[in-house]
Amino acid sequence: MIELKNISKTYGMKQALKNINVTIKPGEIFGLIGHNGAGKSTAIKSLVSIIEPSEGEIWVDGEQLSENRLNIKKRIGYVSDSPDMFLRLTAAEYWNLIAVAYDVSEEEKTKQLKKFMELFDMTEHQSEVISSFSHGMRQKTFIIGALLPNPDIWILDEPMTGLDPQASFDLKELMKQHAAEGNIVLFSTHALEIAQQLCNHIAILKKGEILYDGTTQDLIAQNENESLETIYLKLAGRQSKVEENESSALFERGE
Structure with missing residues (x-):
């Protein structure tokens, strides 16, 4: 089990992650979803010890990452967002x-x-x-x-980028098999169809904050008659001008 507890990361004046709390259980394919710059890669790089969080703790099966880096890193297979x-x-x-x-x-x-x-x-x-x-x-x-x-933990940052359809299919099958054997697969993506196809558990990030943490099925059930794309854009996308005007009016009225 992987636990991110109150993880924050600041680069100068910019806060890339803001008090992130996530638990990833064995047997899960966990998807980090968000626009570019949402904080996905920062969270992943914290998990694989490339960067150090400004605040918070990361635990893997009861061991604190900062105290057991070498042992934990040997359990992780990592694919960077850049090849x-x-x-x-x-x-x-x-x-x-x-x-x-x-x-x-x-x-x-x-x-x-x-x-x-x-x-x-x-x-x-x-x-x-x-x-x-x-x-x-x-x-x-x-x-x-x-x-x-x-390794029993796979951490893959945008792993499908650039892959041909056959390689993408084969990797997805490997991910399913690895999780079915009781292991952890964590990957980031902005491709909603891949997340919906693969993930047991997703977290939607925007500007370093978690907007949703749960299953894709629960998210869709909470928003009947809407596609995952529409739900995601409602949570993490830009507001339309109509929505912006409505929000401004509510703010001005103090609602």
Whole structure:
């Protein structure tokens, strides 16, 4: 179980996260949903120890992240929101680096790579330099690296970006299977159809604050006869001019 308790993050004068409280249980596919700049990546980078929250605590299965970083990081497979890293390495060199960092045996590495390279059509490209890859091929390279050590927690920041339809489908199937085995999958997205298709549990973020935390089904049930897109835009999108005028009138009347 992952718990974010009163997490806030400030960059200078800007508050990227404001008192976030979230619990993610084993067996869940948890979706962080929001516009660009909503705070999704900041929350994820806090979870994977890239940044330190300004306030609050993160706990994983009863262990505080700040006190047990190495042990917890070895349980996490992470895909960044940008695949433009390690560009001078070949795909195989990058995967070898991950295997060493996570203490993956040669036998296990060979088995895992064979499975994932075949699944994502990367077998013929393993000796090529990452800088020569398209965005989608870079994304597949880092997805394979994240899954290679077989971690029980997957944290994926906009993982479908740039993937072809087959790779996107295959990754979604892997996510479902991983959660069905009692593990945690956390991913960020602004694609509502993906969230509705995959997630047991979602949190909608806007300007660093949680507007909704619960199931997609409950959210739709609370807003009968409305699509998820309409519900989301009502919560996190811009107000229409009519809504802005109504809100201003209510404010002026003190309602």
